[in-house]
Amino acid sequence: MRKSFRGGVHPNDQKLLSKHAKLRRFDPKGEMVFPLAQHIGKPAKAVVKKNDSVLVGQVIGEADGFVSANIISSCSGKVKAVEKRRIISGAMAECIVIENDGLFTTIENLGESTDTDSLSNDDILLKIQKAGIVGLGGAGFPTHVKLKPKDPAAIKYILANGAECEPYLTCNDQLMQTEAPAIIAGLELVLRLFPNAKGVVGIEDNKPEAIAAMKAAATGHDKIEIRALRTKYPQGGEHNLIQTVTGIDYPVAKLPADVGCVVDNVGTIFAIERAVAHNEPLFTHVLTVSGDAVKEPGNFIVRDGTCFEELIEACGGLKEGAVLKKVLSGGPMMGFAVGTLGVHVQKTTNGITMLAEDPAEDAARRMTACLHCGRCTTVCPAGLLPQLMAEAAEEKNWERYEKKLYGLECVACGSCTYICPAKRPLTQTFKQAKAEIQAIKRTAASGGAK
Amino acid sequence: MEIILITTAVITAIGILVAAGLVFTGKKFHVDVDEREVAVREALPGNNCGACGYAGCDAMAAAIVKGDAPVGGCPVGGAACAEAIGKIMGTSGEAPERNIAFIKCKGTCDVTKNQGNYVGVMDCRSVVLNGLSITDCSFGCLGLGSCVTVCPNDAITITNGVALVNRKKCVGCGLCVKACPRGLIELVPEHNRVMVQCSNRDRGPLVKQVCSAGCIGCTLCTRQCEFDAIHVENNIAHINYSNCTQCGKCADKCPAKVILPPPSLPAV
Numbered sequence: 001m002r003k004s005f006r007g008g009v010h011p012n013d014q015k016l017l018s019k020h021a022k023l024r025r026f027d028p029k030g031e032m033v034f035p036l037a038q039h040i041g042k043p044a045k046a047v048v049k050k051n052d053s054v055l056v057g058q059v060i061g062e063a064d065g066f067v068s069a070n071i072i073s074s075c076s077g078k079v080k081a082v083e084k085r086r087i088i089s090g091a092m093a094e095c096i097v098i099e100n101d102g103l104f105t106t107i108e109n110l111g112e113s114t115d116t117d118s119l120s121n122d123d124i125l126l127k128i129q130k131a132g133i134v135g136l137g138g139a140g141f142p143t144h145v146k147l148k149p150k151d152p153a154a155i156k157y158i159l160a161n162g163a164e165c166e167p168y169l170t171c172n173d174q175l176m177q178t179e180a181p182a183i184i185a186g187l188e189l190v191l192r193l194f195p196n197a198k199g200v201v202g203i204e205d206n207k208p209e210a211i212a213a214m215k216a217a218a219t220g221h222d223k224i225e226i227r228a229l230r231t232k233y234p235q236g237g238e239h240n241l242i243q244t245v246t247g248i249d250y251p252v253a254k255l256p257a258d259v260g261c262v263v264d265n266v267g268t269i270f271a272i273e274r275a276v277a278h279n280e281p282l283f284t285h286v287l288t289v290s291g292d293a294v295k296e297p298g299n300f301i302v303r304d305g306t307c308f309e310e311l312i313e314a315c316g317g318l319k320e321g322a323v324l325k326k327v328l329s330g331g332p333m334m335g336f337a338v339g340t341l342g343v344h345v346q347k348t349t350n351g352i353t354m355l356a357e358d359p360a361e362d363a364a365r366r367m368t369a370c371l372h373c374g375r376c377t378t379v380c381p382a383g384l385l386p387q388l389m390a391e392a393a394e395e396k397n398w399e400r401y402e403k404k405l406y407g408l409e410c411v412a413c414g415s416c417t418y419i420c421p422a423k424r425p426l427t428q429t430f431k432q433a434k435a436e437i438q439a440i441k442r443t444a445a446s447g448g449a450k
Numbered sequence: 451m452e453i454i455l456i457t458t459a460v461i462t463a464i465g466i467l468v469a470a471g472l473v474f475t476g477k478k479f480h481v482d483v484d485e486r487e488v489a490v491r492e493a494l495p496g497n498n499c500g501a502c503g504y505a506g507c508d509a510m511a512a513a514i515v516k517g518d519a520p521v522g523g524c525p526v527g528g529a530a531c532a533e534a535i536g537k538i539m540g541t542s543g544e545a546p547e548r549n550i551a552f553i554k555c556k557g558t559c560d561v562t563k564n565q566g567n568y569v570g571v572m573d574c575r576s577v578v579l580n581g582l583s584i585t586d587c588s589f590g591c592l593g594l595g596s597c598v599t600v601c602p603n604d605a606i607t608i609t610n611g612v613a614l615v616n617r618k619k620c621v622g623c624g625l626c627v628k629a630c631p632r633g634l635i636e637l638v639p640e641h642n643r644v645m646v647q648c649s650n651r652d653r654g655p656l657v658k659q660v661c662s663a664g665c666i667g668c669t670l671c672t673r674q675c676e677f678d679a680i681h682v683e684n685n686i687a688h689i690n691y692s693n694c695t696q697c698g699k700c701a702d703k704c705p706a707k708v709i710l711p712p713p714s715l716p717a718v
Contacts, residue, residue, distance in 0.1 A: 338565075
């Protein structure tokens with residue numbers, strides 16, 4: 001049995017900062033902002049107007065098409081506007097803004113327990129779709145689409161991703177400790193959709209409490225296995241998790257479903273359980289606020305649309321004497337910097353990392369030419385050649401980048417940038433190259449259509 | 451002495467043989483080259499920028515001689531080049547007016563601000579193609595210089611956070627137009643000096659939030675214009691350059707002073 005995958009790095013995980021902070025519910029007071037595009041696919045359509053009253057759990061944005069997801073209100077109050085607001089990425093996007101009345105009045109029958117045994121597979125999928133559940137690991141792919149592959153019988157593994165390899169983040173660790181039975185129940189629900197599948201929960205071995213809790217909850221469930229994985233970044237990457245757990249090597253260009261796997265974050269599995277068994281759509285999720293600039297790092301059950309500022313206040317604000325240099329949405333490896341604290345939590349925001357030092361600034365200062373040392377090649381979990389890819393990208397030789405170097409298979413995990421002794425911004429270069437190639441392909445496709 | 455004579459004889463013999471061979475192959479494999487093509491190639495600027503739509507100056511010269519491209523088809527060479535080529539081709543060359551790149555953004559560091567302190571790849575495309583924004587304005591110049599990198603003539607500089615075109619150096623090749631991920635750059639006929647320096651398509655209040663020099667789409671300029679040359683579409687004023695007479699009335703009235711006045715009027 002494999003314990004790990006080829007490549008990867010061992011960044012200082014900094015999880016001790018928030019590891020022992022229990023999950024807290026956080027009820028914000030200020031206005032709540034819900035972007036209409038929080039998922040991959042088409043943005044949702046707003047179904048509320050200015051001055052409409054909304055309740056907790058009410059659908060405020062309706063999925064526009066199959067690959068799209070509902071947006072659910074997480075507070076009660078009046079709709080202030082449907083307008084362009086600044087979102088986490090720094091861009092302006094269409095958002096529903098709700099004036100929060102602070103009462104959190106819920107819709108009827110929210111949280112009502114349902115007898116899941118009587119539900120058919122279609123009922124389960126419909127409930128997941130209506131609840132607006134998307135992949136909470138970060139990508140935000142609508143879960144109902146993922147759970148409806150062409151041939152459900154061909155799926156052999158349902159992987160619940162509890163690796164949480166991203167430094168600083170500990171919310172899934174806490175979630176698995178406190179909600180282990182619910183996660184197992186959620187996994188059982190998903191397993192019902194796939195007759196030949198086996199459930200595996202993959203957890204990095206730096207979370208012994210979570211592994212113990214999950215193992216205790218999984219006793220008596222024959223189809224579910226809890227697997228301790230070696231602590232290594234990016235163990236929680238979809239591709240790497242499949243490699244480790246199933247031993248299947250496959251090119252990144254293939255989808256997990258092509259090799260008989262479905263991967264869902266444990267947070268997503270928990271959300272599925274809440275939606276199907278407790279009639280509670282997705283409007284809360286877990287989130288870690290951590291970093292060396294924050295006073296009391298914590299793990300929260302946070303409502304979508306909460307302002308970053310309020311969450312940071314809930315953590316006691318900045319540490320005394322600390323100068324806030326950088327705020328990241330997510331962790332330091334996959335997350336991205338936010339320009340202002342006035343932005344709001346989205347479904348896929350799983351962490352806020354506040355740093356007193358800006359490592360990127362330091363790297364930019366110390367950047368040199370490529371040393372051709374090849375370390376990036378040894379750590380690349382997708383087995384690519386980052387050094388040559390960077391050369392091709394700088395020459396804008398997209399043909400070579402795509403066809404010879406398989407550069408589109410880069411998962412942007414950041415391992416190469418982390419290890420690079422010349423401090424070159426490799427991952428950003430690859431993200432751009434990928435976007436450039438996709439843009440060229442899109443223009444070619446639309447030109448062909450005309 | 452004998453050795454010298456033999457050597458001379460042998461070398462002369464080889465020389466004659468090779469010369470005969472060369473004459474023979476030269477006749478046998480002769481290709482007709484239009485003299486004009488060479489001359490036209492000489493008259494072209496030799497930038498190889500590709501602004502004419504051909505792969506380079508060689509390809510352009512061939513196309514002109516063939517009659518596929520107009521005599522004045524080189525946007526870089528201008529009138530002098532067109533005239534020279536016209537002489538070679540025996541036609542009078544009508545040079546197209548030179549176009550000059552114009553950056554439709556006025557958002558310097560004094561009137562708008564960036565979000566935080568950007569570090570990373572110094573390329574605007576890297577930011578925009580990944581769906582991010584580092585400026586408050588979602589439409590304005592990022593100032594990381596994608597256009598500067600592609601410009602073959604060093605005509606663009608980033609000044610106070612916004613790209614600025616040197617009108618003397620710009621040859622209107624349009625490479626920067628393709629490079630700008632926000633589509634801020636437009637090629638404007640040289641004589642035209644009245645231009646709208648903003649691209650923000652948001653509504654007025656939103657523009658005011660992010661930039662004090664942005665076009666708010668108030669349509670005051672449209673009402674000033676007697677020549678139907680300026681229109682507000684998608685909350686942004688745009689000038690129809692073929693109608694514009696450079697009177698500068700719109701620039702005068704613009705409350706945000708976002709329209710460049712003609713040089714005859716005092717600059718704002």
